[in-house]
Amino acid sequence: MSNEIKVPTFPESVQEGTIATWHKQPGEAFARDEVIVDIETDKVVQEVPAPAAGVLKQILKEEGDIVVSNEVIAIFEEGDAAAAGAPTASAGDSASAATSGNDIIAAPAAKKLAEERGINLALVTGTGKAGRITKEDVANFTQPAAPAPAAAPAPAAKIAAPSAPVAEMTGERVEKRVPMTRLRAIIAERLLSATQSTAMLTTFNEVNMGPVMALRKQYKDQFEKTHNGTRLGFMGFFVKAAVEALRRIPAVNASIDANDIVYHGYQDIGVAVSTAKGLVVPVLRNVENMSIAEIENGVRDFGLRGRDGKISIDEMQGGTFTITNGGVFGSLLSTPILNPPQAAILGMHKIQERPMAVNGEVKILPMMYLALSYDHRIIDGKEAVQFLVAIKDMIEDPARILLEL
Structure with a gap:
């Protein structure tokens, strides 16, 4: 039997929240009261537990999406039998849970961000469950520097100079841009x-x-x-x-x-x-x-x-x-x-x-x-x-x- 996972009812002072992290992906089984997703509001990060045991079928709201009270964010198949018989999630379970053409497991938001920035997910180290690549992993990823062109062989009479770090040779100044969390953005707004x-x-x-x-x-x-x-x-x-x-x-x-x-x-x-x-x-x-x-x-x-x-x-x-x-x-x-x-x-x-x-x-x-x-x-x-x-x-x-x- 298919059931809905909804956003909890927020207090009057909280108008909306943001999907922070999905702990389960389509095809994965879970037990009753197991945390399925984290929703970040302007005050706290609220954990949403599973209302019953089952298997996650469809995610309707991706990480980073804005949600309101009682909004449906996912569909799951209820039942202990369904949960027990569900296959273990892998890269092939759904297009939204993995990158196509390989076995790298990545969150949908991570895949989207990687496509926008032209990042090869094969180079990104996943810190999520079972090595899953999260949106934060992609946001914090720095492209490796391109290899320097081969230098002409030095005369035999000269001694080769010790190699210098790439940053010292090219003067590279690395920057990392990370989006504010909703909580941090609201704190900044209120302090101002x-x-x-x-x-x-x-x-x-x-x-x-x-x-x-x-x-x-x-x-x-x-x-x-x-x-x-x-x-x-x-x-x-x-x-x-x-x-x-x-x-x-x-x-x-x-x-x-x-x-x-x-x-x-x-x-x-x-x-x-x-x-x-x-x-x-x-x-x-x-x-x-x-x-x-x-x-x-x-x-x-x-x-x-x-x-x-x-x-x-x-x-x-x-x-x-x-x-x-x-x-x-x-x-x-x-x-x-x-x-x-x-x-x-x-x-x-x-x-x-x-x-x-x-x-x-x-x-x-x-x-x-x-x-x-x-x-x-x-x-x-x-x-x-x-x-x-x-x-x-x-x-x-x-x-x-x-x-x-």
């Missing part, structure tokens, strides 16, 4: 929009991380044991400090809706997570009700699932405030860009030991620069500075976080 549509300003402060580091060193083993392996990091302290600071300065937790300012009576804090496909910002909901252990566990979960592309679209919706930590990559100071419609974003940075004047004496302290970028249309400079000072006071005296002082 944020700088053009907001009155963004950044204010800075610095914080002595010594007290938090000492507290973490003293209790990290007991904390991990008590909370079933959850590690005590710095993010939990900063998120809790941000919750209290947001309560004190409501404008930092607000957003603009047309001509209205919306003050949120809850704290949904987004935590920026770097992935191979770009930066994503999943949201911790109602952080005002979470413990440090719950925050640390949530942040760690986002990091692991972000690496594997498993964060859902719903988990990245909303958010009233964002925290990003460039310090994990070694950044000493930066100006983070707003995540509209949020009015502010906090940037953490690398902990760096520096000489500081303390009560008339010079001491070496582990210092971190903090940056708050904010929308000056609804947050005044005084409020932004007070917000950062509140964060600084709580981090330098962690007891204030617990006592909400």
Whole structure:
């Protein structure tokens, strides 16, 4: 019995997606819930599982094609018997799965791109399943340099000069052009929009991380044991400090809706997570009700699932405030860009030991620069500075976080 494979229903904020990768080709069998295709939206890469066991019969949307919610993208023959009796896919199974005239397996999008660029697929190394050539393999392929013409034999009395690399002899300057992924293109569009549509300003402060580091060193083993392996990091302290600071300065937790300012009576804090496909910002909901252990566990979960592309679209919706930590990559100071419609974003940075004047004496302290970028249309400079000072006071005296002082 023939059935359809459809695009999942996207949330209202996602209008369309792009076919990223087909994991199966016509003639190949699959089990129920096995991933058939990846669809890239402007937020995440969404995996589409098989609704039932069967054999893929026809692909209606190729890699790179634009699709919308509930659109039919493939036809498959349902049934375990059909799947069990299906022949193993090879170059001869279909014209769309292989190059004609040889046994090189290539994705349809890869074949199309190779034809456009005049690339011989026999020279391309496939990185896909069973050596299948993907579109990325073709896009990243560089044509080998043409062999140099044979030189006239040198006189016997002369010693042949050592051969030089082709690039040195010809002055060749290699370039590689790779199309932006949909996620990267949308990220670029939103970052540009944020700088053009907001009155963004950044204010800075610095914080002595010594007290938090000492507290973490003293209790990290007991904390991990008590909370079933959850590690005590710095993010939990900063998120809790941000919750209290947001309560004190409501404008930092607000957003603009047309001509209205919306003050949120809850704290949904987004935590920026770097992935191979770009930066994503999943949201911790109602952080005002979470413990440090719950925050640390949530942040760690986002990091692991972000690496594997498993964060859902719903988990990245909303958010009233964002925290990003460039310090994990070694950044000493930066100006983070707003995540509209949020009015502010906090940037953490690398902990760096520096000489500081303390009560008339010079001491070496582990210092971190903090940056708050904010929308000056609804947050005044005084409020932004007070917000950062509140964060600084709580981090330098962690007891204030617990006592909400």
